[in-house]
Amino acid sequence: MSRITRRIGLAAAAVFGLIAAQPVAAQTSRRDTLRVAVHANLQILDPVWTTGLITLRHGYLIYDTLYGMNSQFEPRPQMVDHHTLSDDRLLWTFTLRDGLAFHDGQPVRAADVVASLRRWMQRDPMGQRLSEFSSAIEAVDDKTFSIRLRERYGLVLETLAKGTGTFIMPERVASTPSNTQITDTTGSGPFIFQRDEWRPGSRVVYRRNPAYQPREEPADFLSGGKRALVERVEWLYIPDNNTALAALNAGEIDYYEAPPLDFIPLMERNPDIKLEMIDPLGSQLLLRANWLYPPFNDVRARQALALVARQEDYMRVVVGNPRLYQAWCGAFFQCGSSNDTDVGSEPYRQPNTARARELLRQAGYNGERIVVLQPSDRPQYNAATMVLIQGLRRAGVNVDVQSMDWSTLLSRRARRDPPDAGGYHLFITGQGGVDTANPTANTWFNSRCDRANPGWACDMELDGMVADWARETDPAARRPLLERLHRRAWETFPYLSIGQFTQPVAVRSNIHGVLPAGQPVYWNIEKR
Amino acid sequence: MGPYILRRVLATIPVMGVVAVIVFLMLRLSPGDPAAILAGDQATMADIAAIRERLGLDQPLLHQFVVWVGELLTGDLGKSIYLNRPVTGLILERVEPTLALSISTMIFAILFAVPMGVVAAWRAGSWVDQTIMGLSVLAFSVPVFLIGYGLVIGFALRLDLLPVQGFVSLWDNPVGFARHLVLPTMTLGLVYMALLARITRATMLDVLNEDFIRTARAKGLAEPRVLILHALKNASVPIVTTIGLGIALLIGGVVVTESVFAIPGIGRLTIEAVLQRDYPVIQGVILAVAGVYVLVNLAIDLTYSALDPRIRF
Numbered sequence: 074m075s076r077i078t079r080r081i082g083l084a085a086a087a088v089f090g091l092i093a094a095q096p097v098a099a100q101t102s103r104r105d106t107l108r109v110a111v112h113a114n115l116q117i118l119d120p121v122w123t124t125g126l127i128t129l130r131h132g133y134l135i136y137d138t139l140y141g142m143n144s145q146f147e148p149r150p151q152m153v154d155h156h157t158l159s160d161d162r163l164l165w166t167f168t169l170r171d172g173l174a175f176h177d178g179q180p181v182r183a184a185d186v187v188a189s190l191r192r193w194m195q196r197d198p199m200g201q202r203l204s205e206f207s208s209a210i211e212a213v214d215d216k217t218f219s220i221r222l223r224e225r226y227g228l229v230l231e232t233l234a235k236g237t238g239t240f241i242m243p244e245r246v247a248s249t250p251s252n253t254q255i256t257d258t259t260g261s262g263p264f265i266f267q268r269d270e271w272r273p274g275s276r277v278v279y280r281r282n283p284a285y286q287p288r289e290e291p292a293d294f295l296s297g298g299k300r301a302l303v304e305r306v307e308w309l310y311i312p313d314n315n316t317a318l319a320a321l322n323a324g325e326i327d328y329y330e331a332p333p334l335d336f337i338p339l340m341e342r343n344p345d346i347k348l349e350m351i352d353p354l355g356s357q358l359l360l361r362a363n364w365l366y367p368p369f370n371d372v373r374a375r376q377a378l379a380l381v382a383r384q385e386d387y388m389r390v391v392v393g394n395p396r397l398y399q400a401w402c403g404a405f406f407q408c409g410s411s412n413d414t415d416v417g418s419e420p421y422r423q424p425n426t427a428r429a430r431e432l433l434r435q436a437g438y439n440g441e442r443i444v445v446l447q448p449s450d451r452p453q454y455n456a457a458t459m460v461l462i463q464g465l466r467r468a469g470v471n472v473d474v475q476s477m478d479w480s481t482l483l484s485r486r487a488r489r490d491p492p493d494a495g496g497y498h499l500f501i502t503g504q505g506g507v508d509t510a511n512p513t514a515n516t517w518f519n520s521r522c523d524r525a526n527p528g529w530a531c532d533m534e535l536d537g538m539v540a541d542w543a544r545e546t547d548p549a550a551r552r553p554l555l556e557r558l559h560r561r562a563w564e565t566f567p568y569l570s571i572g573q574f575t576q577p578v579a580v581r582s583n584i585h586g587v588l589p590a591g592q593p594v595y596w597n598i599e600k601r
Numbered sequence: 602m603g604p605y606i607l608r609r610v611l612a613t614i615p616v617m618g619v620v621a622v623i624v625f626l627m628l629r630l631s632p633g634d635p636a637a638i639l640a641g642d643q644a645t646m647a648d649i650a651a652i653r654e655r656l657g658l659d660q661p662l663l664h665q666f667v668v669w670v671g672e673l674l675t676g677d678l679g680k681s682i683y684l685n686r687p688v689t690g691l692i693l694e695r696v697e698p699t700l701a702l703s704i705s706t707m708i709f710a711i712l713f714a715v716p717m718g719v720v721a722a723w724r725a726g727s728w729v730d731q732t733i734m735g736l737s738v739l740a741f742s743v744p745v746f747l748i749g750y751g752l753v754i755g756f757a758l759r760l761d762l763l764p765v766q767g768f769v770s771l772w773d774n775p776v777g778f779a780r781h782l783v784l785p786t787m788t789l790g791l792v793y794m795a796l797l798a799r800i801t802r803a804t805m806l807d808v809l810n811e812d813f814i815r816t817a818r819a820k821g822l823a824e825p826r827v828l829i830l831h832a833l834k835n836a837s838v839p840i841v842t843t844i845g846l847g848i849a850l851l852i853g854g855v856v857v858t859e860s861v862f863a864i865p866g867i868g869r870l871t872i873e874a875v876l877q878r879d880y881p882v883i884q885g886v887i888l889a890v891a892g893v894y895v896l897v898n899l900a901i902d903l904t905y906s907a908l909d910p911r912i913r914f
Binding site: 114116117123124125196252254256272273274275276309310311312313315316317319320322323325450477478479480481483484485487523524525526527 | 632633634636637638639640641645646647648649651652655683684685686691694695746750753754757758761764765766767768860861862863865869870872873876877878
């Protein structure tokens with residue numbers, strides 16, 4: 074028996090030795106391949122159909138946009154060569170630049186642009202608003218298209234440069250109804266989606282588009298030359314954060330898109346890893362009240378919410394590292410953006426529990442159960458909800474914490490039932506990117522009652538102020554309009570911003586050229 | 602034997618029917634709305650309602666059930682709500698990693714656990730027995746993910762011998778396939794091995810006290826022959842039963858192990874589907890797993906007669 078055991082042992086050792094002897098380098102990524110641990114599993118390929126971030130990032134890889142925001146948050150031409158504006162400022166005419174072609178080799182025509190814009194405008198809030206202001210969008214010839222406005226509108230270029238992608242698709246694809254997902258992923262962007270290598274739940278592969286002609290200007294935020302410097306981008310979905318960190322440490326991945334913030338000190342100690350700040354604006358956490366039911370159908374109760382805890386209390390728990398958050402940001406439209414203002418926030422810069430208690434009393438609150446939805450599987454929202462609960466209890470609120478997973482919360486918050494019949498009073502969510510910085514694109518700021526996001530903020534006066542701001546074409550004249558609507562928002566609270574923070578990405582030290590673009594983009598990146 | 606197998610196979614039909622009804626009702630009655638998840642965080646109420654209508658989720662429960670069963674009877678498990686692809690295809694894509702991990706885990710566990718259990722029983726009460734049983738308790742008690750992280754730190758990060766995560770198909774690269782399976786197999790196998798070693802020891806202890814073992818030893822048979830041919834063979838029915846029952850344990854373990862090692866198998870598919878309330882995928886996977894479980898139990902039952910001639914069907 075001992076002889077047999079010895080033989081088996083030797084054989085096992087030999088097999089293990091053979092397996093382990095294969096160089097680990099063979100598993101690590103090649104110089105021409107960028108391997109990225111992405112934050113979510115890409116399942117939906119249509120960036121118009123869904124608002125999912127992962128699909129948006131997929132969109133930026135394979136599609137191009139008419140305009141792109143630069144780092145000063147100014148719209149810059151991307152697929153467009155130049156535009157003209159009629160004297161009455163109602164007719165915008167755009168000419169496409171030379172050399173634009175789809176992945177199938179067909180040239181990009183104005184008809185493709187018009188079809189893509191029409192489809193996008195049916196889904197996107199900012200696109201819908203432009204649609205309301207315009208009377209016709211037409212192809213003039215193969216390289217020229219026009220937008221005719223009913224009345225002056227100050228955000229035409231901002232809308233076309235919108236961060237959540239006015240992606241241009243071939244006309245045959247863009248003709249798909251906007252409530253139906255596209256299946257054809259032909260774009261004209263710097264990378265080509267490799268459908269045959271797509272393994273949902275595991276891997277997505279993109280190859281460099283050899284026919285793509287980047288603009289001459291250097292890449293700047295989401296504008297300028299999109300130069301693909303690697304042949305291949307591989308997205309790996311590694312759901313376990315510890316495993317993703319280990320894979321980055323071992324060199325199996327080059328780029329970790331959304332490392333948990335409590336990993337930052339660990340990564341900072343590793344000389345093989347760099348942290349890159351790609352999002353100058355960062356993300357905004359927000360508290361949404363249900364406007365349909367007492368006490369938060371009364372403005373005084375919503376005002377009380379702003380006094381139960383300070384932003385720093387939330388950020389210290391959610392983020393931890395003071396370098397990554399702002400202790401105070403009074404702007405609904407992101408501190409540091411072109412629409413940064415804290416006008417109206419003055420009464421709410423410090424918490425005041427006694428005042429909160431008084432406001433709640435004035436709103437008719439008398440110890441009734443307040444239902445707070447707590448997403449236990451979203452660490453940041455979960456932590457912020459705990460701070461909120463503590464603040465509410467300090468203010469004498471009878472809090473009913475209902476813990477659930479995020480999927481359940483998404484469906485629960487969509488229910489318009491009373492809180493004691495399956496509805497709710499409060500939940501916390503977040504938003505990020507350039508869109509948050511624009512009053513017409515910030516979806517949680519939309520206060521159009523039944524047409525607003527869950528919580529159903531209803532302030533048509535505020536909505537009118539947003540329309541006035543959007544209508545104004547003179548940037549200097551727009552500023553007072555912005556401050557007017559901002560002051561109004563701090564009075565009626567479509568939502569309460571509970572802090573602004575930034576999420577770095579982590580890359581191996583041999584990765585260069587990561588662009589601060591407000592979100593991960595994969596052009597301009599070199600692997601040395 | 603033939604009529605028995607036929608009877609057992611036919612008996613799976615009502616079992617699968619009950620599973621189908623329970624799964625359908627549990628999913629529909631549990632909170633969560635795939636339309637809201639699918640629409641995304643920024644979607645309007647109209648978007649969500651439109652998706653719900655398109656997916657048929659606004660229809661009465663009975664109508665949805667009839668539609669699903671109708672498709673099922675034609676062998677169609679439906680389409681994933683998110684991927685818009687047939688569930689059967691999604692399951693088939695994920696079978697290889699899960700099957701590979703399950704088989705390698707079984708082999709690993711049986712190869713080590715049965716000899717360990719036999720030796721522990723043979724040297725019952727000695728330091729060898731106590732060491733083996735101590736390690737078994739430890740392996741059974743430590744959570745699977747913790748074992749996984751420990752192995753990753755040791756073998757992948759410190760020793761730089763094996764990859765941290767991922768899966769390579771056997772058909773693409775056999776060596777890569779083996780390399781990617783080592784750590785997940787050890788992770789999942791340790792728990793299973795501990796269970797099997799303890800059962801083997803307990804069963805062997807009973808058998809080793811039987812008269813026929815004393816007779817075998819009195820005849821002067823070599824100890825290995827007594828242990829393997831006489832004792833182990835007679836102890837094998839409970840061991841095989843445990844191996845069969847262990848497949849349920851394995852299914853649970855696969856879910857965790859696949860997540861820790863980013864293996865795109867059935868376990869990961871299940872988790873993702875549950876978190877997103879992708880009803881057709883959850884229903885399809887559970888039905889498939891239940892079917893496999895029923896068939897494995899049948900196979901285990903059939904091996905009894907091979908191991909013990911006294912058992913006849």
